[in-house]
Amino acid sequence: MKVLVCVKRVVDYNVRIRVKPDGGGVVTDGVKMAMNPFDEIAVEEALRMREAGHVSEVVAVTIGDKKSQEQLRTALAMGADRAIWVEHEEAIQPLGVARVLKALAEREQPGLVLLGKQAIDDDCGQTAQMLAALWQRPQATYASEVVISGETVRVTREVDAGLEVIDVDLPAVISTDLRLNEPRYVKLPDIMKAKRKPMDSYTLPDLGVELPPLVERLETTPPPARTGGFKVESVEELVATLKEKGLV
Amino acid sequence: MDFDLSEEQQLIYQYGDQLAQRFDRKYWMENAATHRFPTEMFQQIADDGFLGVMVPESYGGAGLGLFEMTLFMEGLANNGIPLLSLVVSSTMSLPLIARYGTEEQKQRYLPDLCAGRTKFCFAITEPGAGSNTPEITTIARKSGAGYLLSGQKTFITDANDADFALVVTRTTPRSEVTRKTDGFTLFLVDLKAPGVDRAEIDIRVPMPESQWQLFFDDVQLTEADALGEFGRGFDILFDTLNPERIVVAAICSGLGRYALGRAVEYACEREVFSGPIGAYQGLQHPLAESKALLEAASLMTLKAAWCFDHNRPTGEAANTAKLTAADAGIKAVDASIQCFGGNGFTGDYGIYEIYPMVRLLKTAPVSREMILNYIGEKVLGLPRSY
Numbered sequence: 001m002k003v004l005v006c007v008k009r010v011v012d013y014n015v016r017i018r019v020k021p022d023g024g025g026v027v028t029d030g031v032k033m034a035m036n037p038f039d040e041i042a043v044e045e046a047l048r049m050r051e052a053g054h055v056s057e058v059v060a061v062t063i064g065d066k067k068s069q070e071q072l073r074t075a076l077a078m079g080a081d082r083a084i085w086v087e088h089e090e091a092i093q094p095l096g097v098a099r100v101l102k103a104l105a106e107r108e109q110p111g112l113v114l115l116g117k118q119a120i121d122d123d124c125g126q127t128a129q130m131l132a133a134l135w136q137r138p139q140a141t142y143a144s145e146v147v148i149s150g151e152t153v154r155v156t157r158e159v160d161a162g163l164e165v166i167d168v169d170l171p172a173v174i175s176t177d178l179r180l181n182e183p184r185y186v187k188l189p190d191i192m193k194a195k196r197k198p199m200d201s202y203t204l205p206d207l208g209v210e211l212p213p214l215v216e217r218l219e220t221t222p223p224p225a226r227t228g229g230f231k232v233e234s235v236e237e238l239v240a241t242l243k244e245k246g247l248v
Numbered sequence: 249m250d251f252d253l254s255e256e257q258q259l260i261y262q263y264g265d266q267l268a269q270r271f272d273r274k275y276w277m278e279n280a281a282t283h284r285f286p287t288e289m290f291q292q293i294a295d296d297g298f299l300g301v302m303v304p305e306s307y308g309g310a311g312l313g314l315f316e317m318t319l320f321m322e323g324l325a326n327n328g329i330p331l332l333s334l335v336v337s338s339t340m341s342l343p344l345i346a347r348y349g350t351e352e353q354k355q356r357y358l359p360d361l362c363a364g365r366t367k368f369c370f371a372i373t374e375p376g377a378g379s380n381t382p383e384i385t386t387i388a389r390k391s392g393a394g395y396l397l398s399g400q401k402t403f404i405t406d407a408n409d410a411d412f413a414l415v416v417t418r419t420t421p422r423s424e425v426t427r428k429t430d431g432f433t434l435f436l437v438d439l440k441a442p443g444v445d446r447a448e449i450d451i452r453v454p455m456p457e458s459q460w461q462l463f464f465d466d467v468q469l470t471e472a473d474a475l476g477e478f479g480r481g482f483d484i485l486f487d488t489l490n491p492e493r494i495v496v497a498a499i500c501s502g503l504g505r506y507a508l509g510r511a512v513e514y515a516c517e518r519e520v521f522s523g524p525i526g527a528y529q530g531l532q533h534p535l536a537e538s539k540a541l542l543e544a545a546s547l548m549t550l551k552a553a554w555c556f557d558h559n560r561p562t563g564e565a566a567n568t569a570k571l572t573a574a575d576a577g578i579k580a581v582d583a584s585i586q587c588f589g590g591n592g593f594t595g596d597y598g599i600y601e602i603y604p605m606v607r608l609l610k611t612a613p614v615s616r617e618m619i620l621n622y623i624g625e626k627v628l629g630l631p632r633s634y
C-alpha cells in the first residue's frame with residue numbers, strides 16, 4: 001500500500017509572529033520556516049507504517065513556491081521514498097489544496113492519505129475533511145492512534161468528549177493530532193540520501209486544477225497586547241473578581 | 249559567488265534546533281554545573297551520524313567538509329548547547345586520522361569513533377608551552393623497536409572520558425633541530441596504557457566537559473602509533489588548528505545569537521516605565537550592533553571553512569573569524585545580560601552563565617593576542633616583537 005503524506009511550509013513554531021505594517025498578512029521575509037508540526041507527525045506515522053510492513057511506499061507532497069521544496073527534502077530525509085512538488089506561488093486555501101490533493105490521489109491511487117489536523121499558520125483545520133468529501137472516501141480526523149488491519153484501519157480520535165474509536169475502510173483520509181507520535185530526528189546519512197531521492201513536479205494545469213481564491217482576507221491584526229496582572233488580597237476577593245469579570 | 253546553502257546544508261544547520269527539542273539548554277546546564285559528560289546527548293549525536301561529518305563514508309562518516317562541520321556546530325550553539333568535545337574529536341582528531349592515517353589506523357579507529365563507541369582528545373598545551381607551541385618538551389624517545397613517551401600536557405579537554413589522545417610530541421629534542429618546528433611527531437596514544445596518569449584542573453566555566461593534566465611516564469609506543477610523516481608533525485598540526493579556530497568561531501556566533509534571542513524576547517515583554525524596555529535605545533542599540541557583528545563574523549567563519557575545504561590558504565580567514573566571532577559573542581552576551589537587569593544574574597533566567605564560555609573562547613584555544621600577532625605579522629607584514 002502506498003501512503004500520500006501532505007506537508008506544508010509554515011513559519012517555524014518557535015518564531016514570534018509579527019504582522020506586516022500594512023496589515024496584509026504576517027512577516028515571512030527572513031523568518032525561519034519549517035514543516036508544519038502536525039505534518040511532521042503525519043510523515044512519522046507513515047514511516048512507522050512502512051517499518052511495520054503495512055506500507056510499501058511513502059510519498060510526500062506539498063503545494064507551494066520553490067522554497068517549499070525544502071520541506072519535501074526534510075520529509076525525504078526523515079525517510080519518505082519520493083516527493084511531489086506542486087508549484088504554486090500564491091497563498092493557498094483549504095478547498096484549493098483539497099482539489100489538488102484529490103487530483104494527486106486519483107493519479108497515485110494511495111491506500112491512505114495522511115495530513116496534519118491543521119497547519120499552524122492559518123489554523124483552518126479543513127483540508128482533510130474536504131479532501132475526503134471530494135475523493136469520496138472515509139475520513140478519520142484528529143487521530144491519536146492508528147492501527148491498520150487488512151482492509152480497514154482503527155483510529156482513535158481525540159474529540160471534545162474524550163476519545164472516540166472508529167473503524168474506516170481503506171483507502172481513507174486520516175488527519176493527525178499532537179499525541180499520535182513523536183517525530184524522529186533527521187540523521188545525517190539520511191539527509192545525504194535525501195538528496196538523491198526523486199522529486200516530481202507538477203503545475204496546476206498539469207493536474208487540471210484551478211485555485212481561484214474563495215476567501216478574501218480583509219485585514220490581519222496582532223492580538224491585543226497582554227496587560228499586566230494584579231494581585232488580590234484574599235480568596236474571597238479572588239472569587240469576587242472572577243465573578244465580576246464573568247469568568248466563573 | 250553563491251551565498252545560498254544547499255537544502256542538505258540547511259538541514260545540517262538546523263540539526264541543532266531538532267536536537268535541542270530533546271536535549272535543551274537546561275539539560276546542558278545541568279551537566280555543565282558538575283562537568284558531567286552529557287552521554288545521552290552525545291550518543292544521540294552519534295546515532296544521528298554527526299560525529300563523523302568530516303570522515304569518508306567508507307569509514308563510517310558522512311564524507312562532508314569543514315563547511316558542514318561548521319554549520320553543524322553553529323547550529324548547536326544557536327540553541328545554547330555547544331560541545332567542546334566535538335571540537336577536539338570530530339573537528340580535530342577524526343579528520344586528521346582520516347587524512348594522514350595509514351589504512352590500518354583508519355580501520356582501527358574511525359568506525360568506532362564515528363559511532364561514538366570511542367573518543368579522542370587532543371593534547372598540545374604544556375605548562376611551559378601554550379601560546380608558544382614549539383617549546384613543547386614532551387618527547388618520544390627511541391627504545392628498542394618502539395618509543396617511550398614522557399612529559400606533561402595540561403588543559404586537555406575531555407581527557408577523562410576519552411579513550412585515546414592525539415599527542416603532539418617531540419621526537420628530536422629542541423636543542424638538536426635547526427628549525428624550532430622540526431622534530432615533531434603526532435602519536436595516537438591509548439589513555440589506558442601503563443604510565444598514563446591524569447589530574448583534574450578546577451575550571452570555573454560551566455560546561456559539560458572537564459579539563460585535565462596528562463602525565464606520561466615512559467608510555468610504550470610503536471611505529472604504528474605515529475600519525476603521518478615522522479618528524480613532520482608540526483606541518484600536520486596546521487591542518488587541525490585552523491579548523492579548530494573556525495568551529496570555535498562558530499560556537500561564539502551561535503552562543504551570541506542564542507543570548508540575543510533570549511534578550512529580545514525578554515526586552516519585548518518587560519515593562520518598567522511605559523512600554524517594553526526593548527524600545528529604549530540604550531538597550532536596543534547594543535543588541536542591534538551585536539547582531540550585525542555576529543552575522544559578519546558568522547559569514548567570515550563560513551568563508552574560512554570554505555577556504556579550508558577548497559585547499560586555499562586559510563590562516564587569514566580562520567584567524568579573522570575567531571577574532572571577530574569571539575568579540576561579537578562577548579558583546580552580544582554582555583548586551584543581553586544588561587536587558588535582564590537583576591534577573592540576568594539568577595539561575596532561573598540562566599543568562600549570566602552564557603558569558604563564561606564566550607569569554608573563555610577569547611583566550612582559548614588561541615588567544616586574542618596571538619591572533620592579532622598573526623594578522624599583524626603574517627597578513628600585514630609588520631615586524632615581530634617577541
Ligand SMILES: Cc1cc2nc3c(=O)[nH]c(=O)nc-3n(C[C@H](O)[C@H](O)[C@H](O)COP(=O)(O)OP(=O)(O)OC[C@H]3O[C@@H](n4cnc5c(N)ncnc54)[C@H](O)[C@@H]3O)c2cc1C
Nearest residue numbers: 370371372373377378379403404405612613615617618634
Ligand atoms: C577550558 C580550556 C580548555 C582547553 N582545552 C585544550 C585542549 O583540549 N588541548 C590543548 O592542547 N589545550 C587546551 N587548552 C589550552 C589552551 O589552548 C591554552 O590555554 C592557550 O593556548 C593559551 O596558552 P597558555 O594558557 O599557556 O597561555 P600563555 O601562553 O601563558 O599566555 C598568557 C597570556 O600571554 C599572552 N601572550 C603570550 N605570548 C604573547 C605574545 N607573543 N604577544 C602578545 N601576547 C602574548 C597570551 O595571549 C595570554 O593572554 C585549553 C584551555 C582551557 C582554559
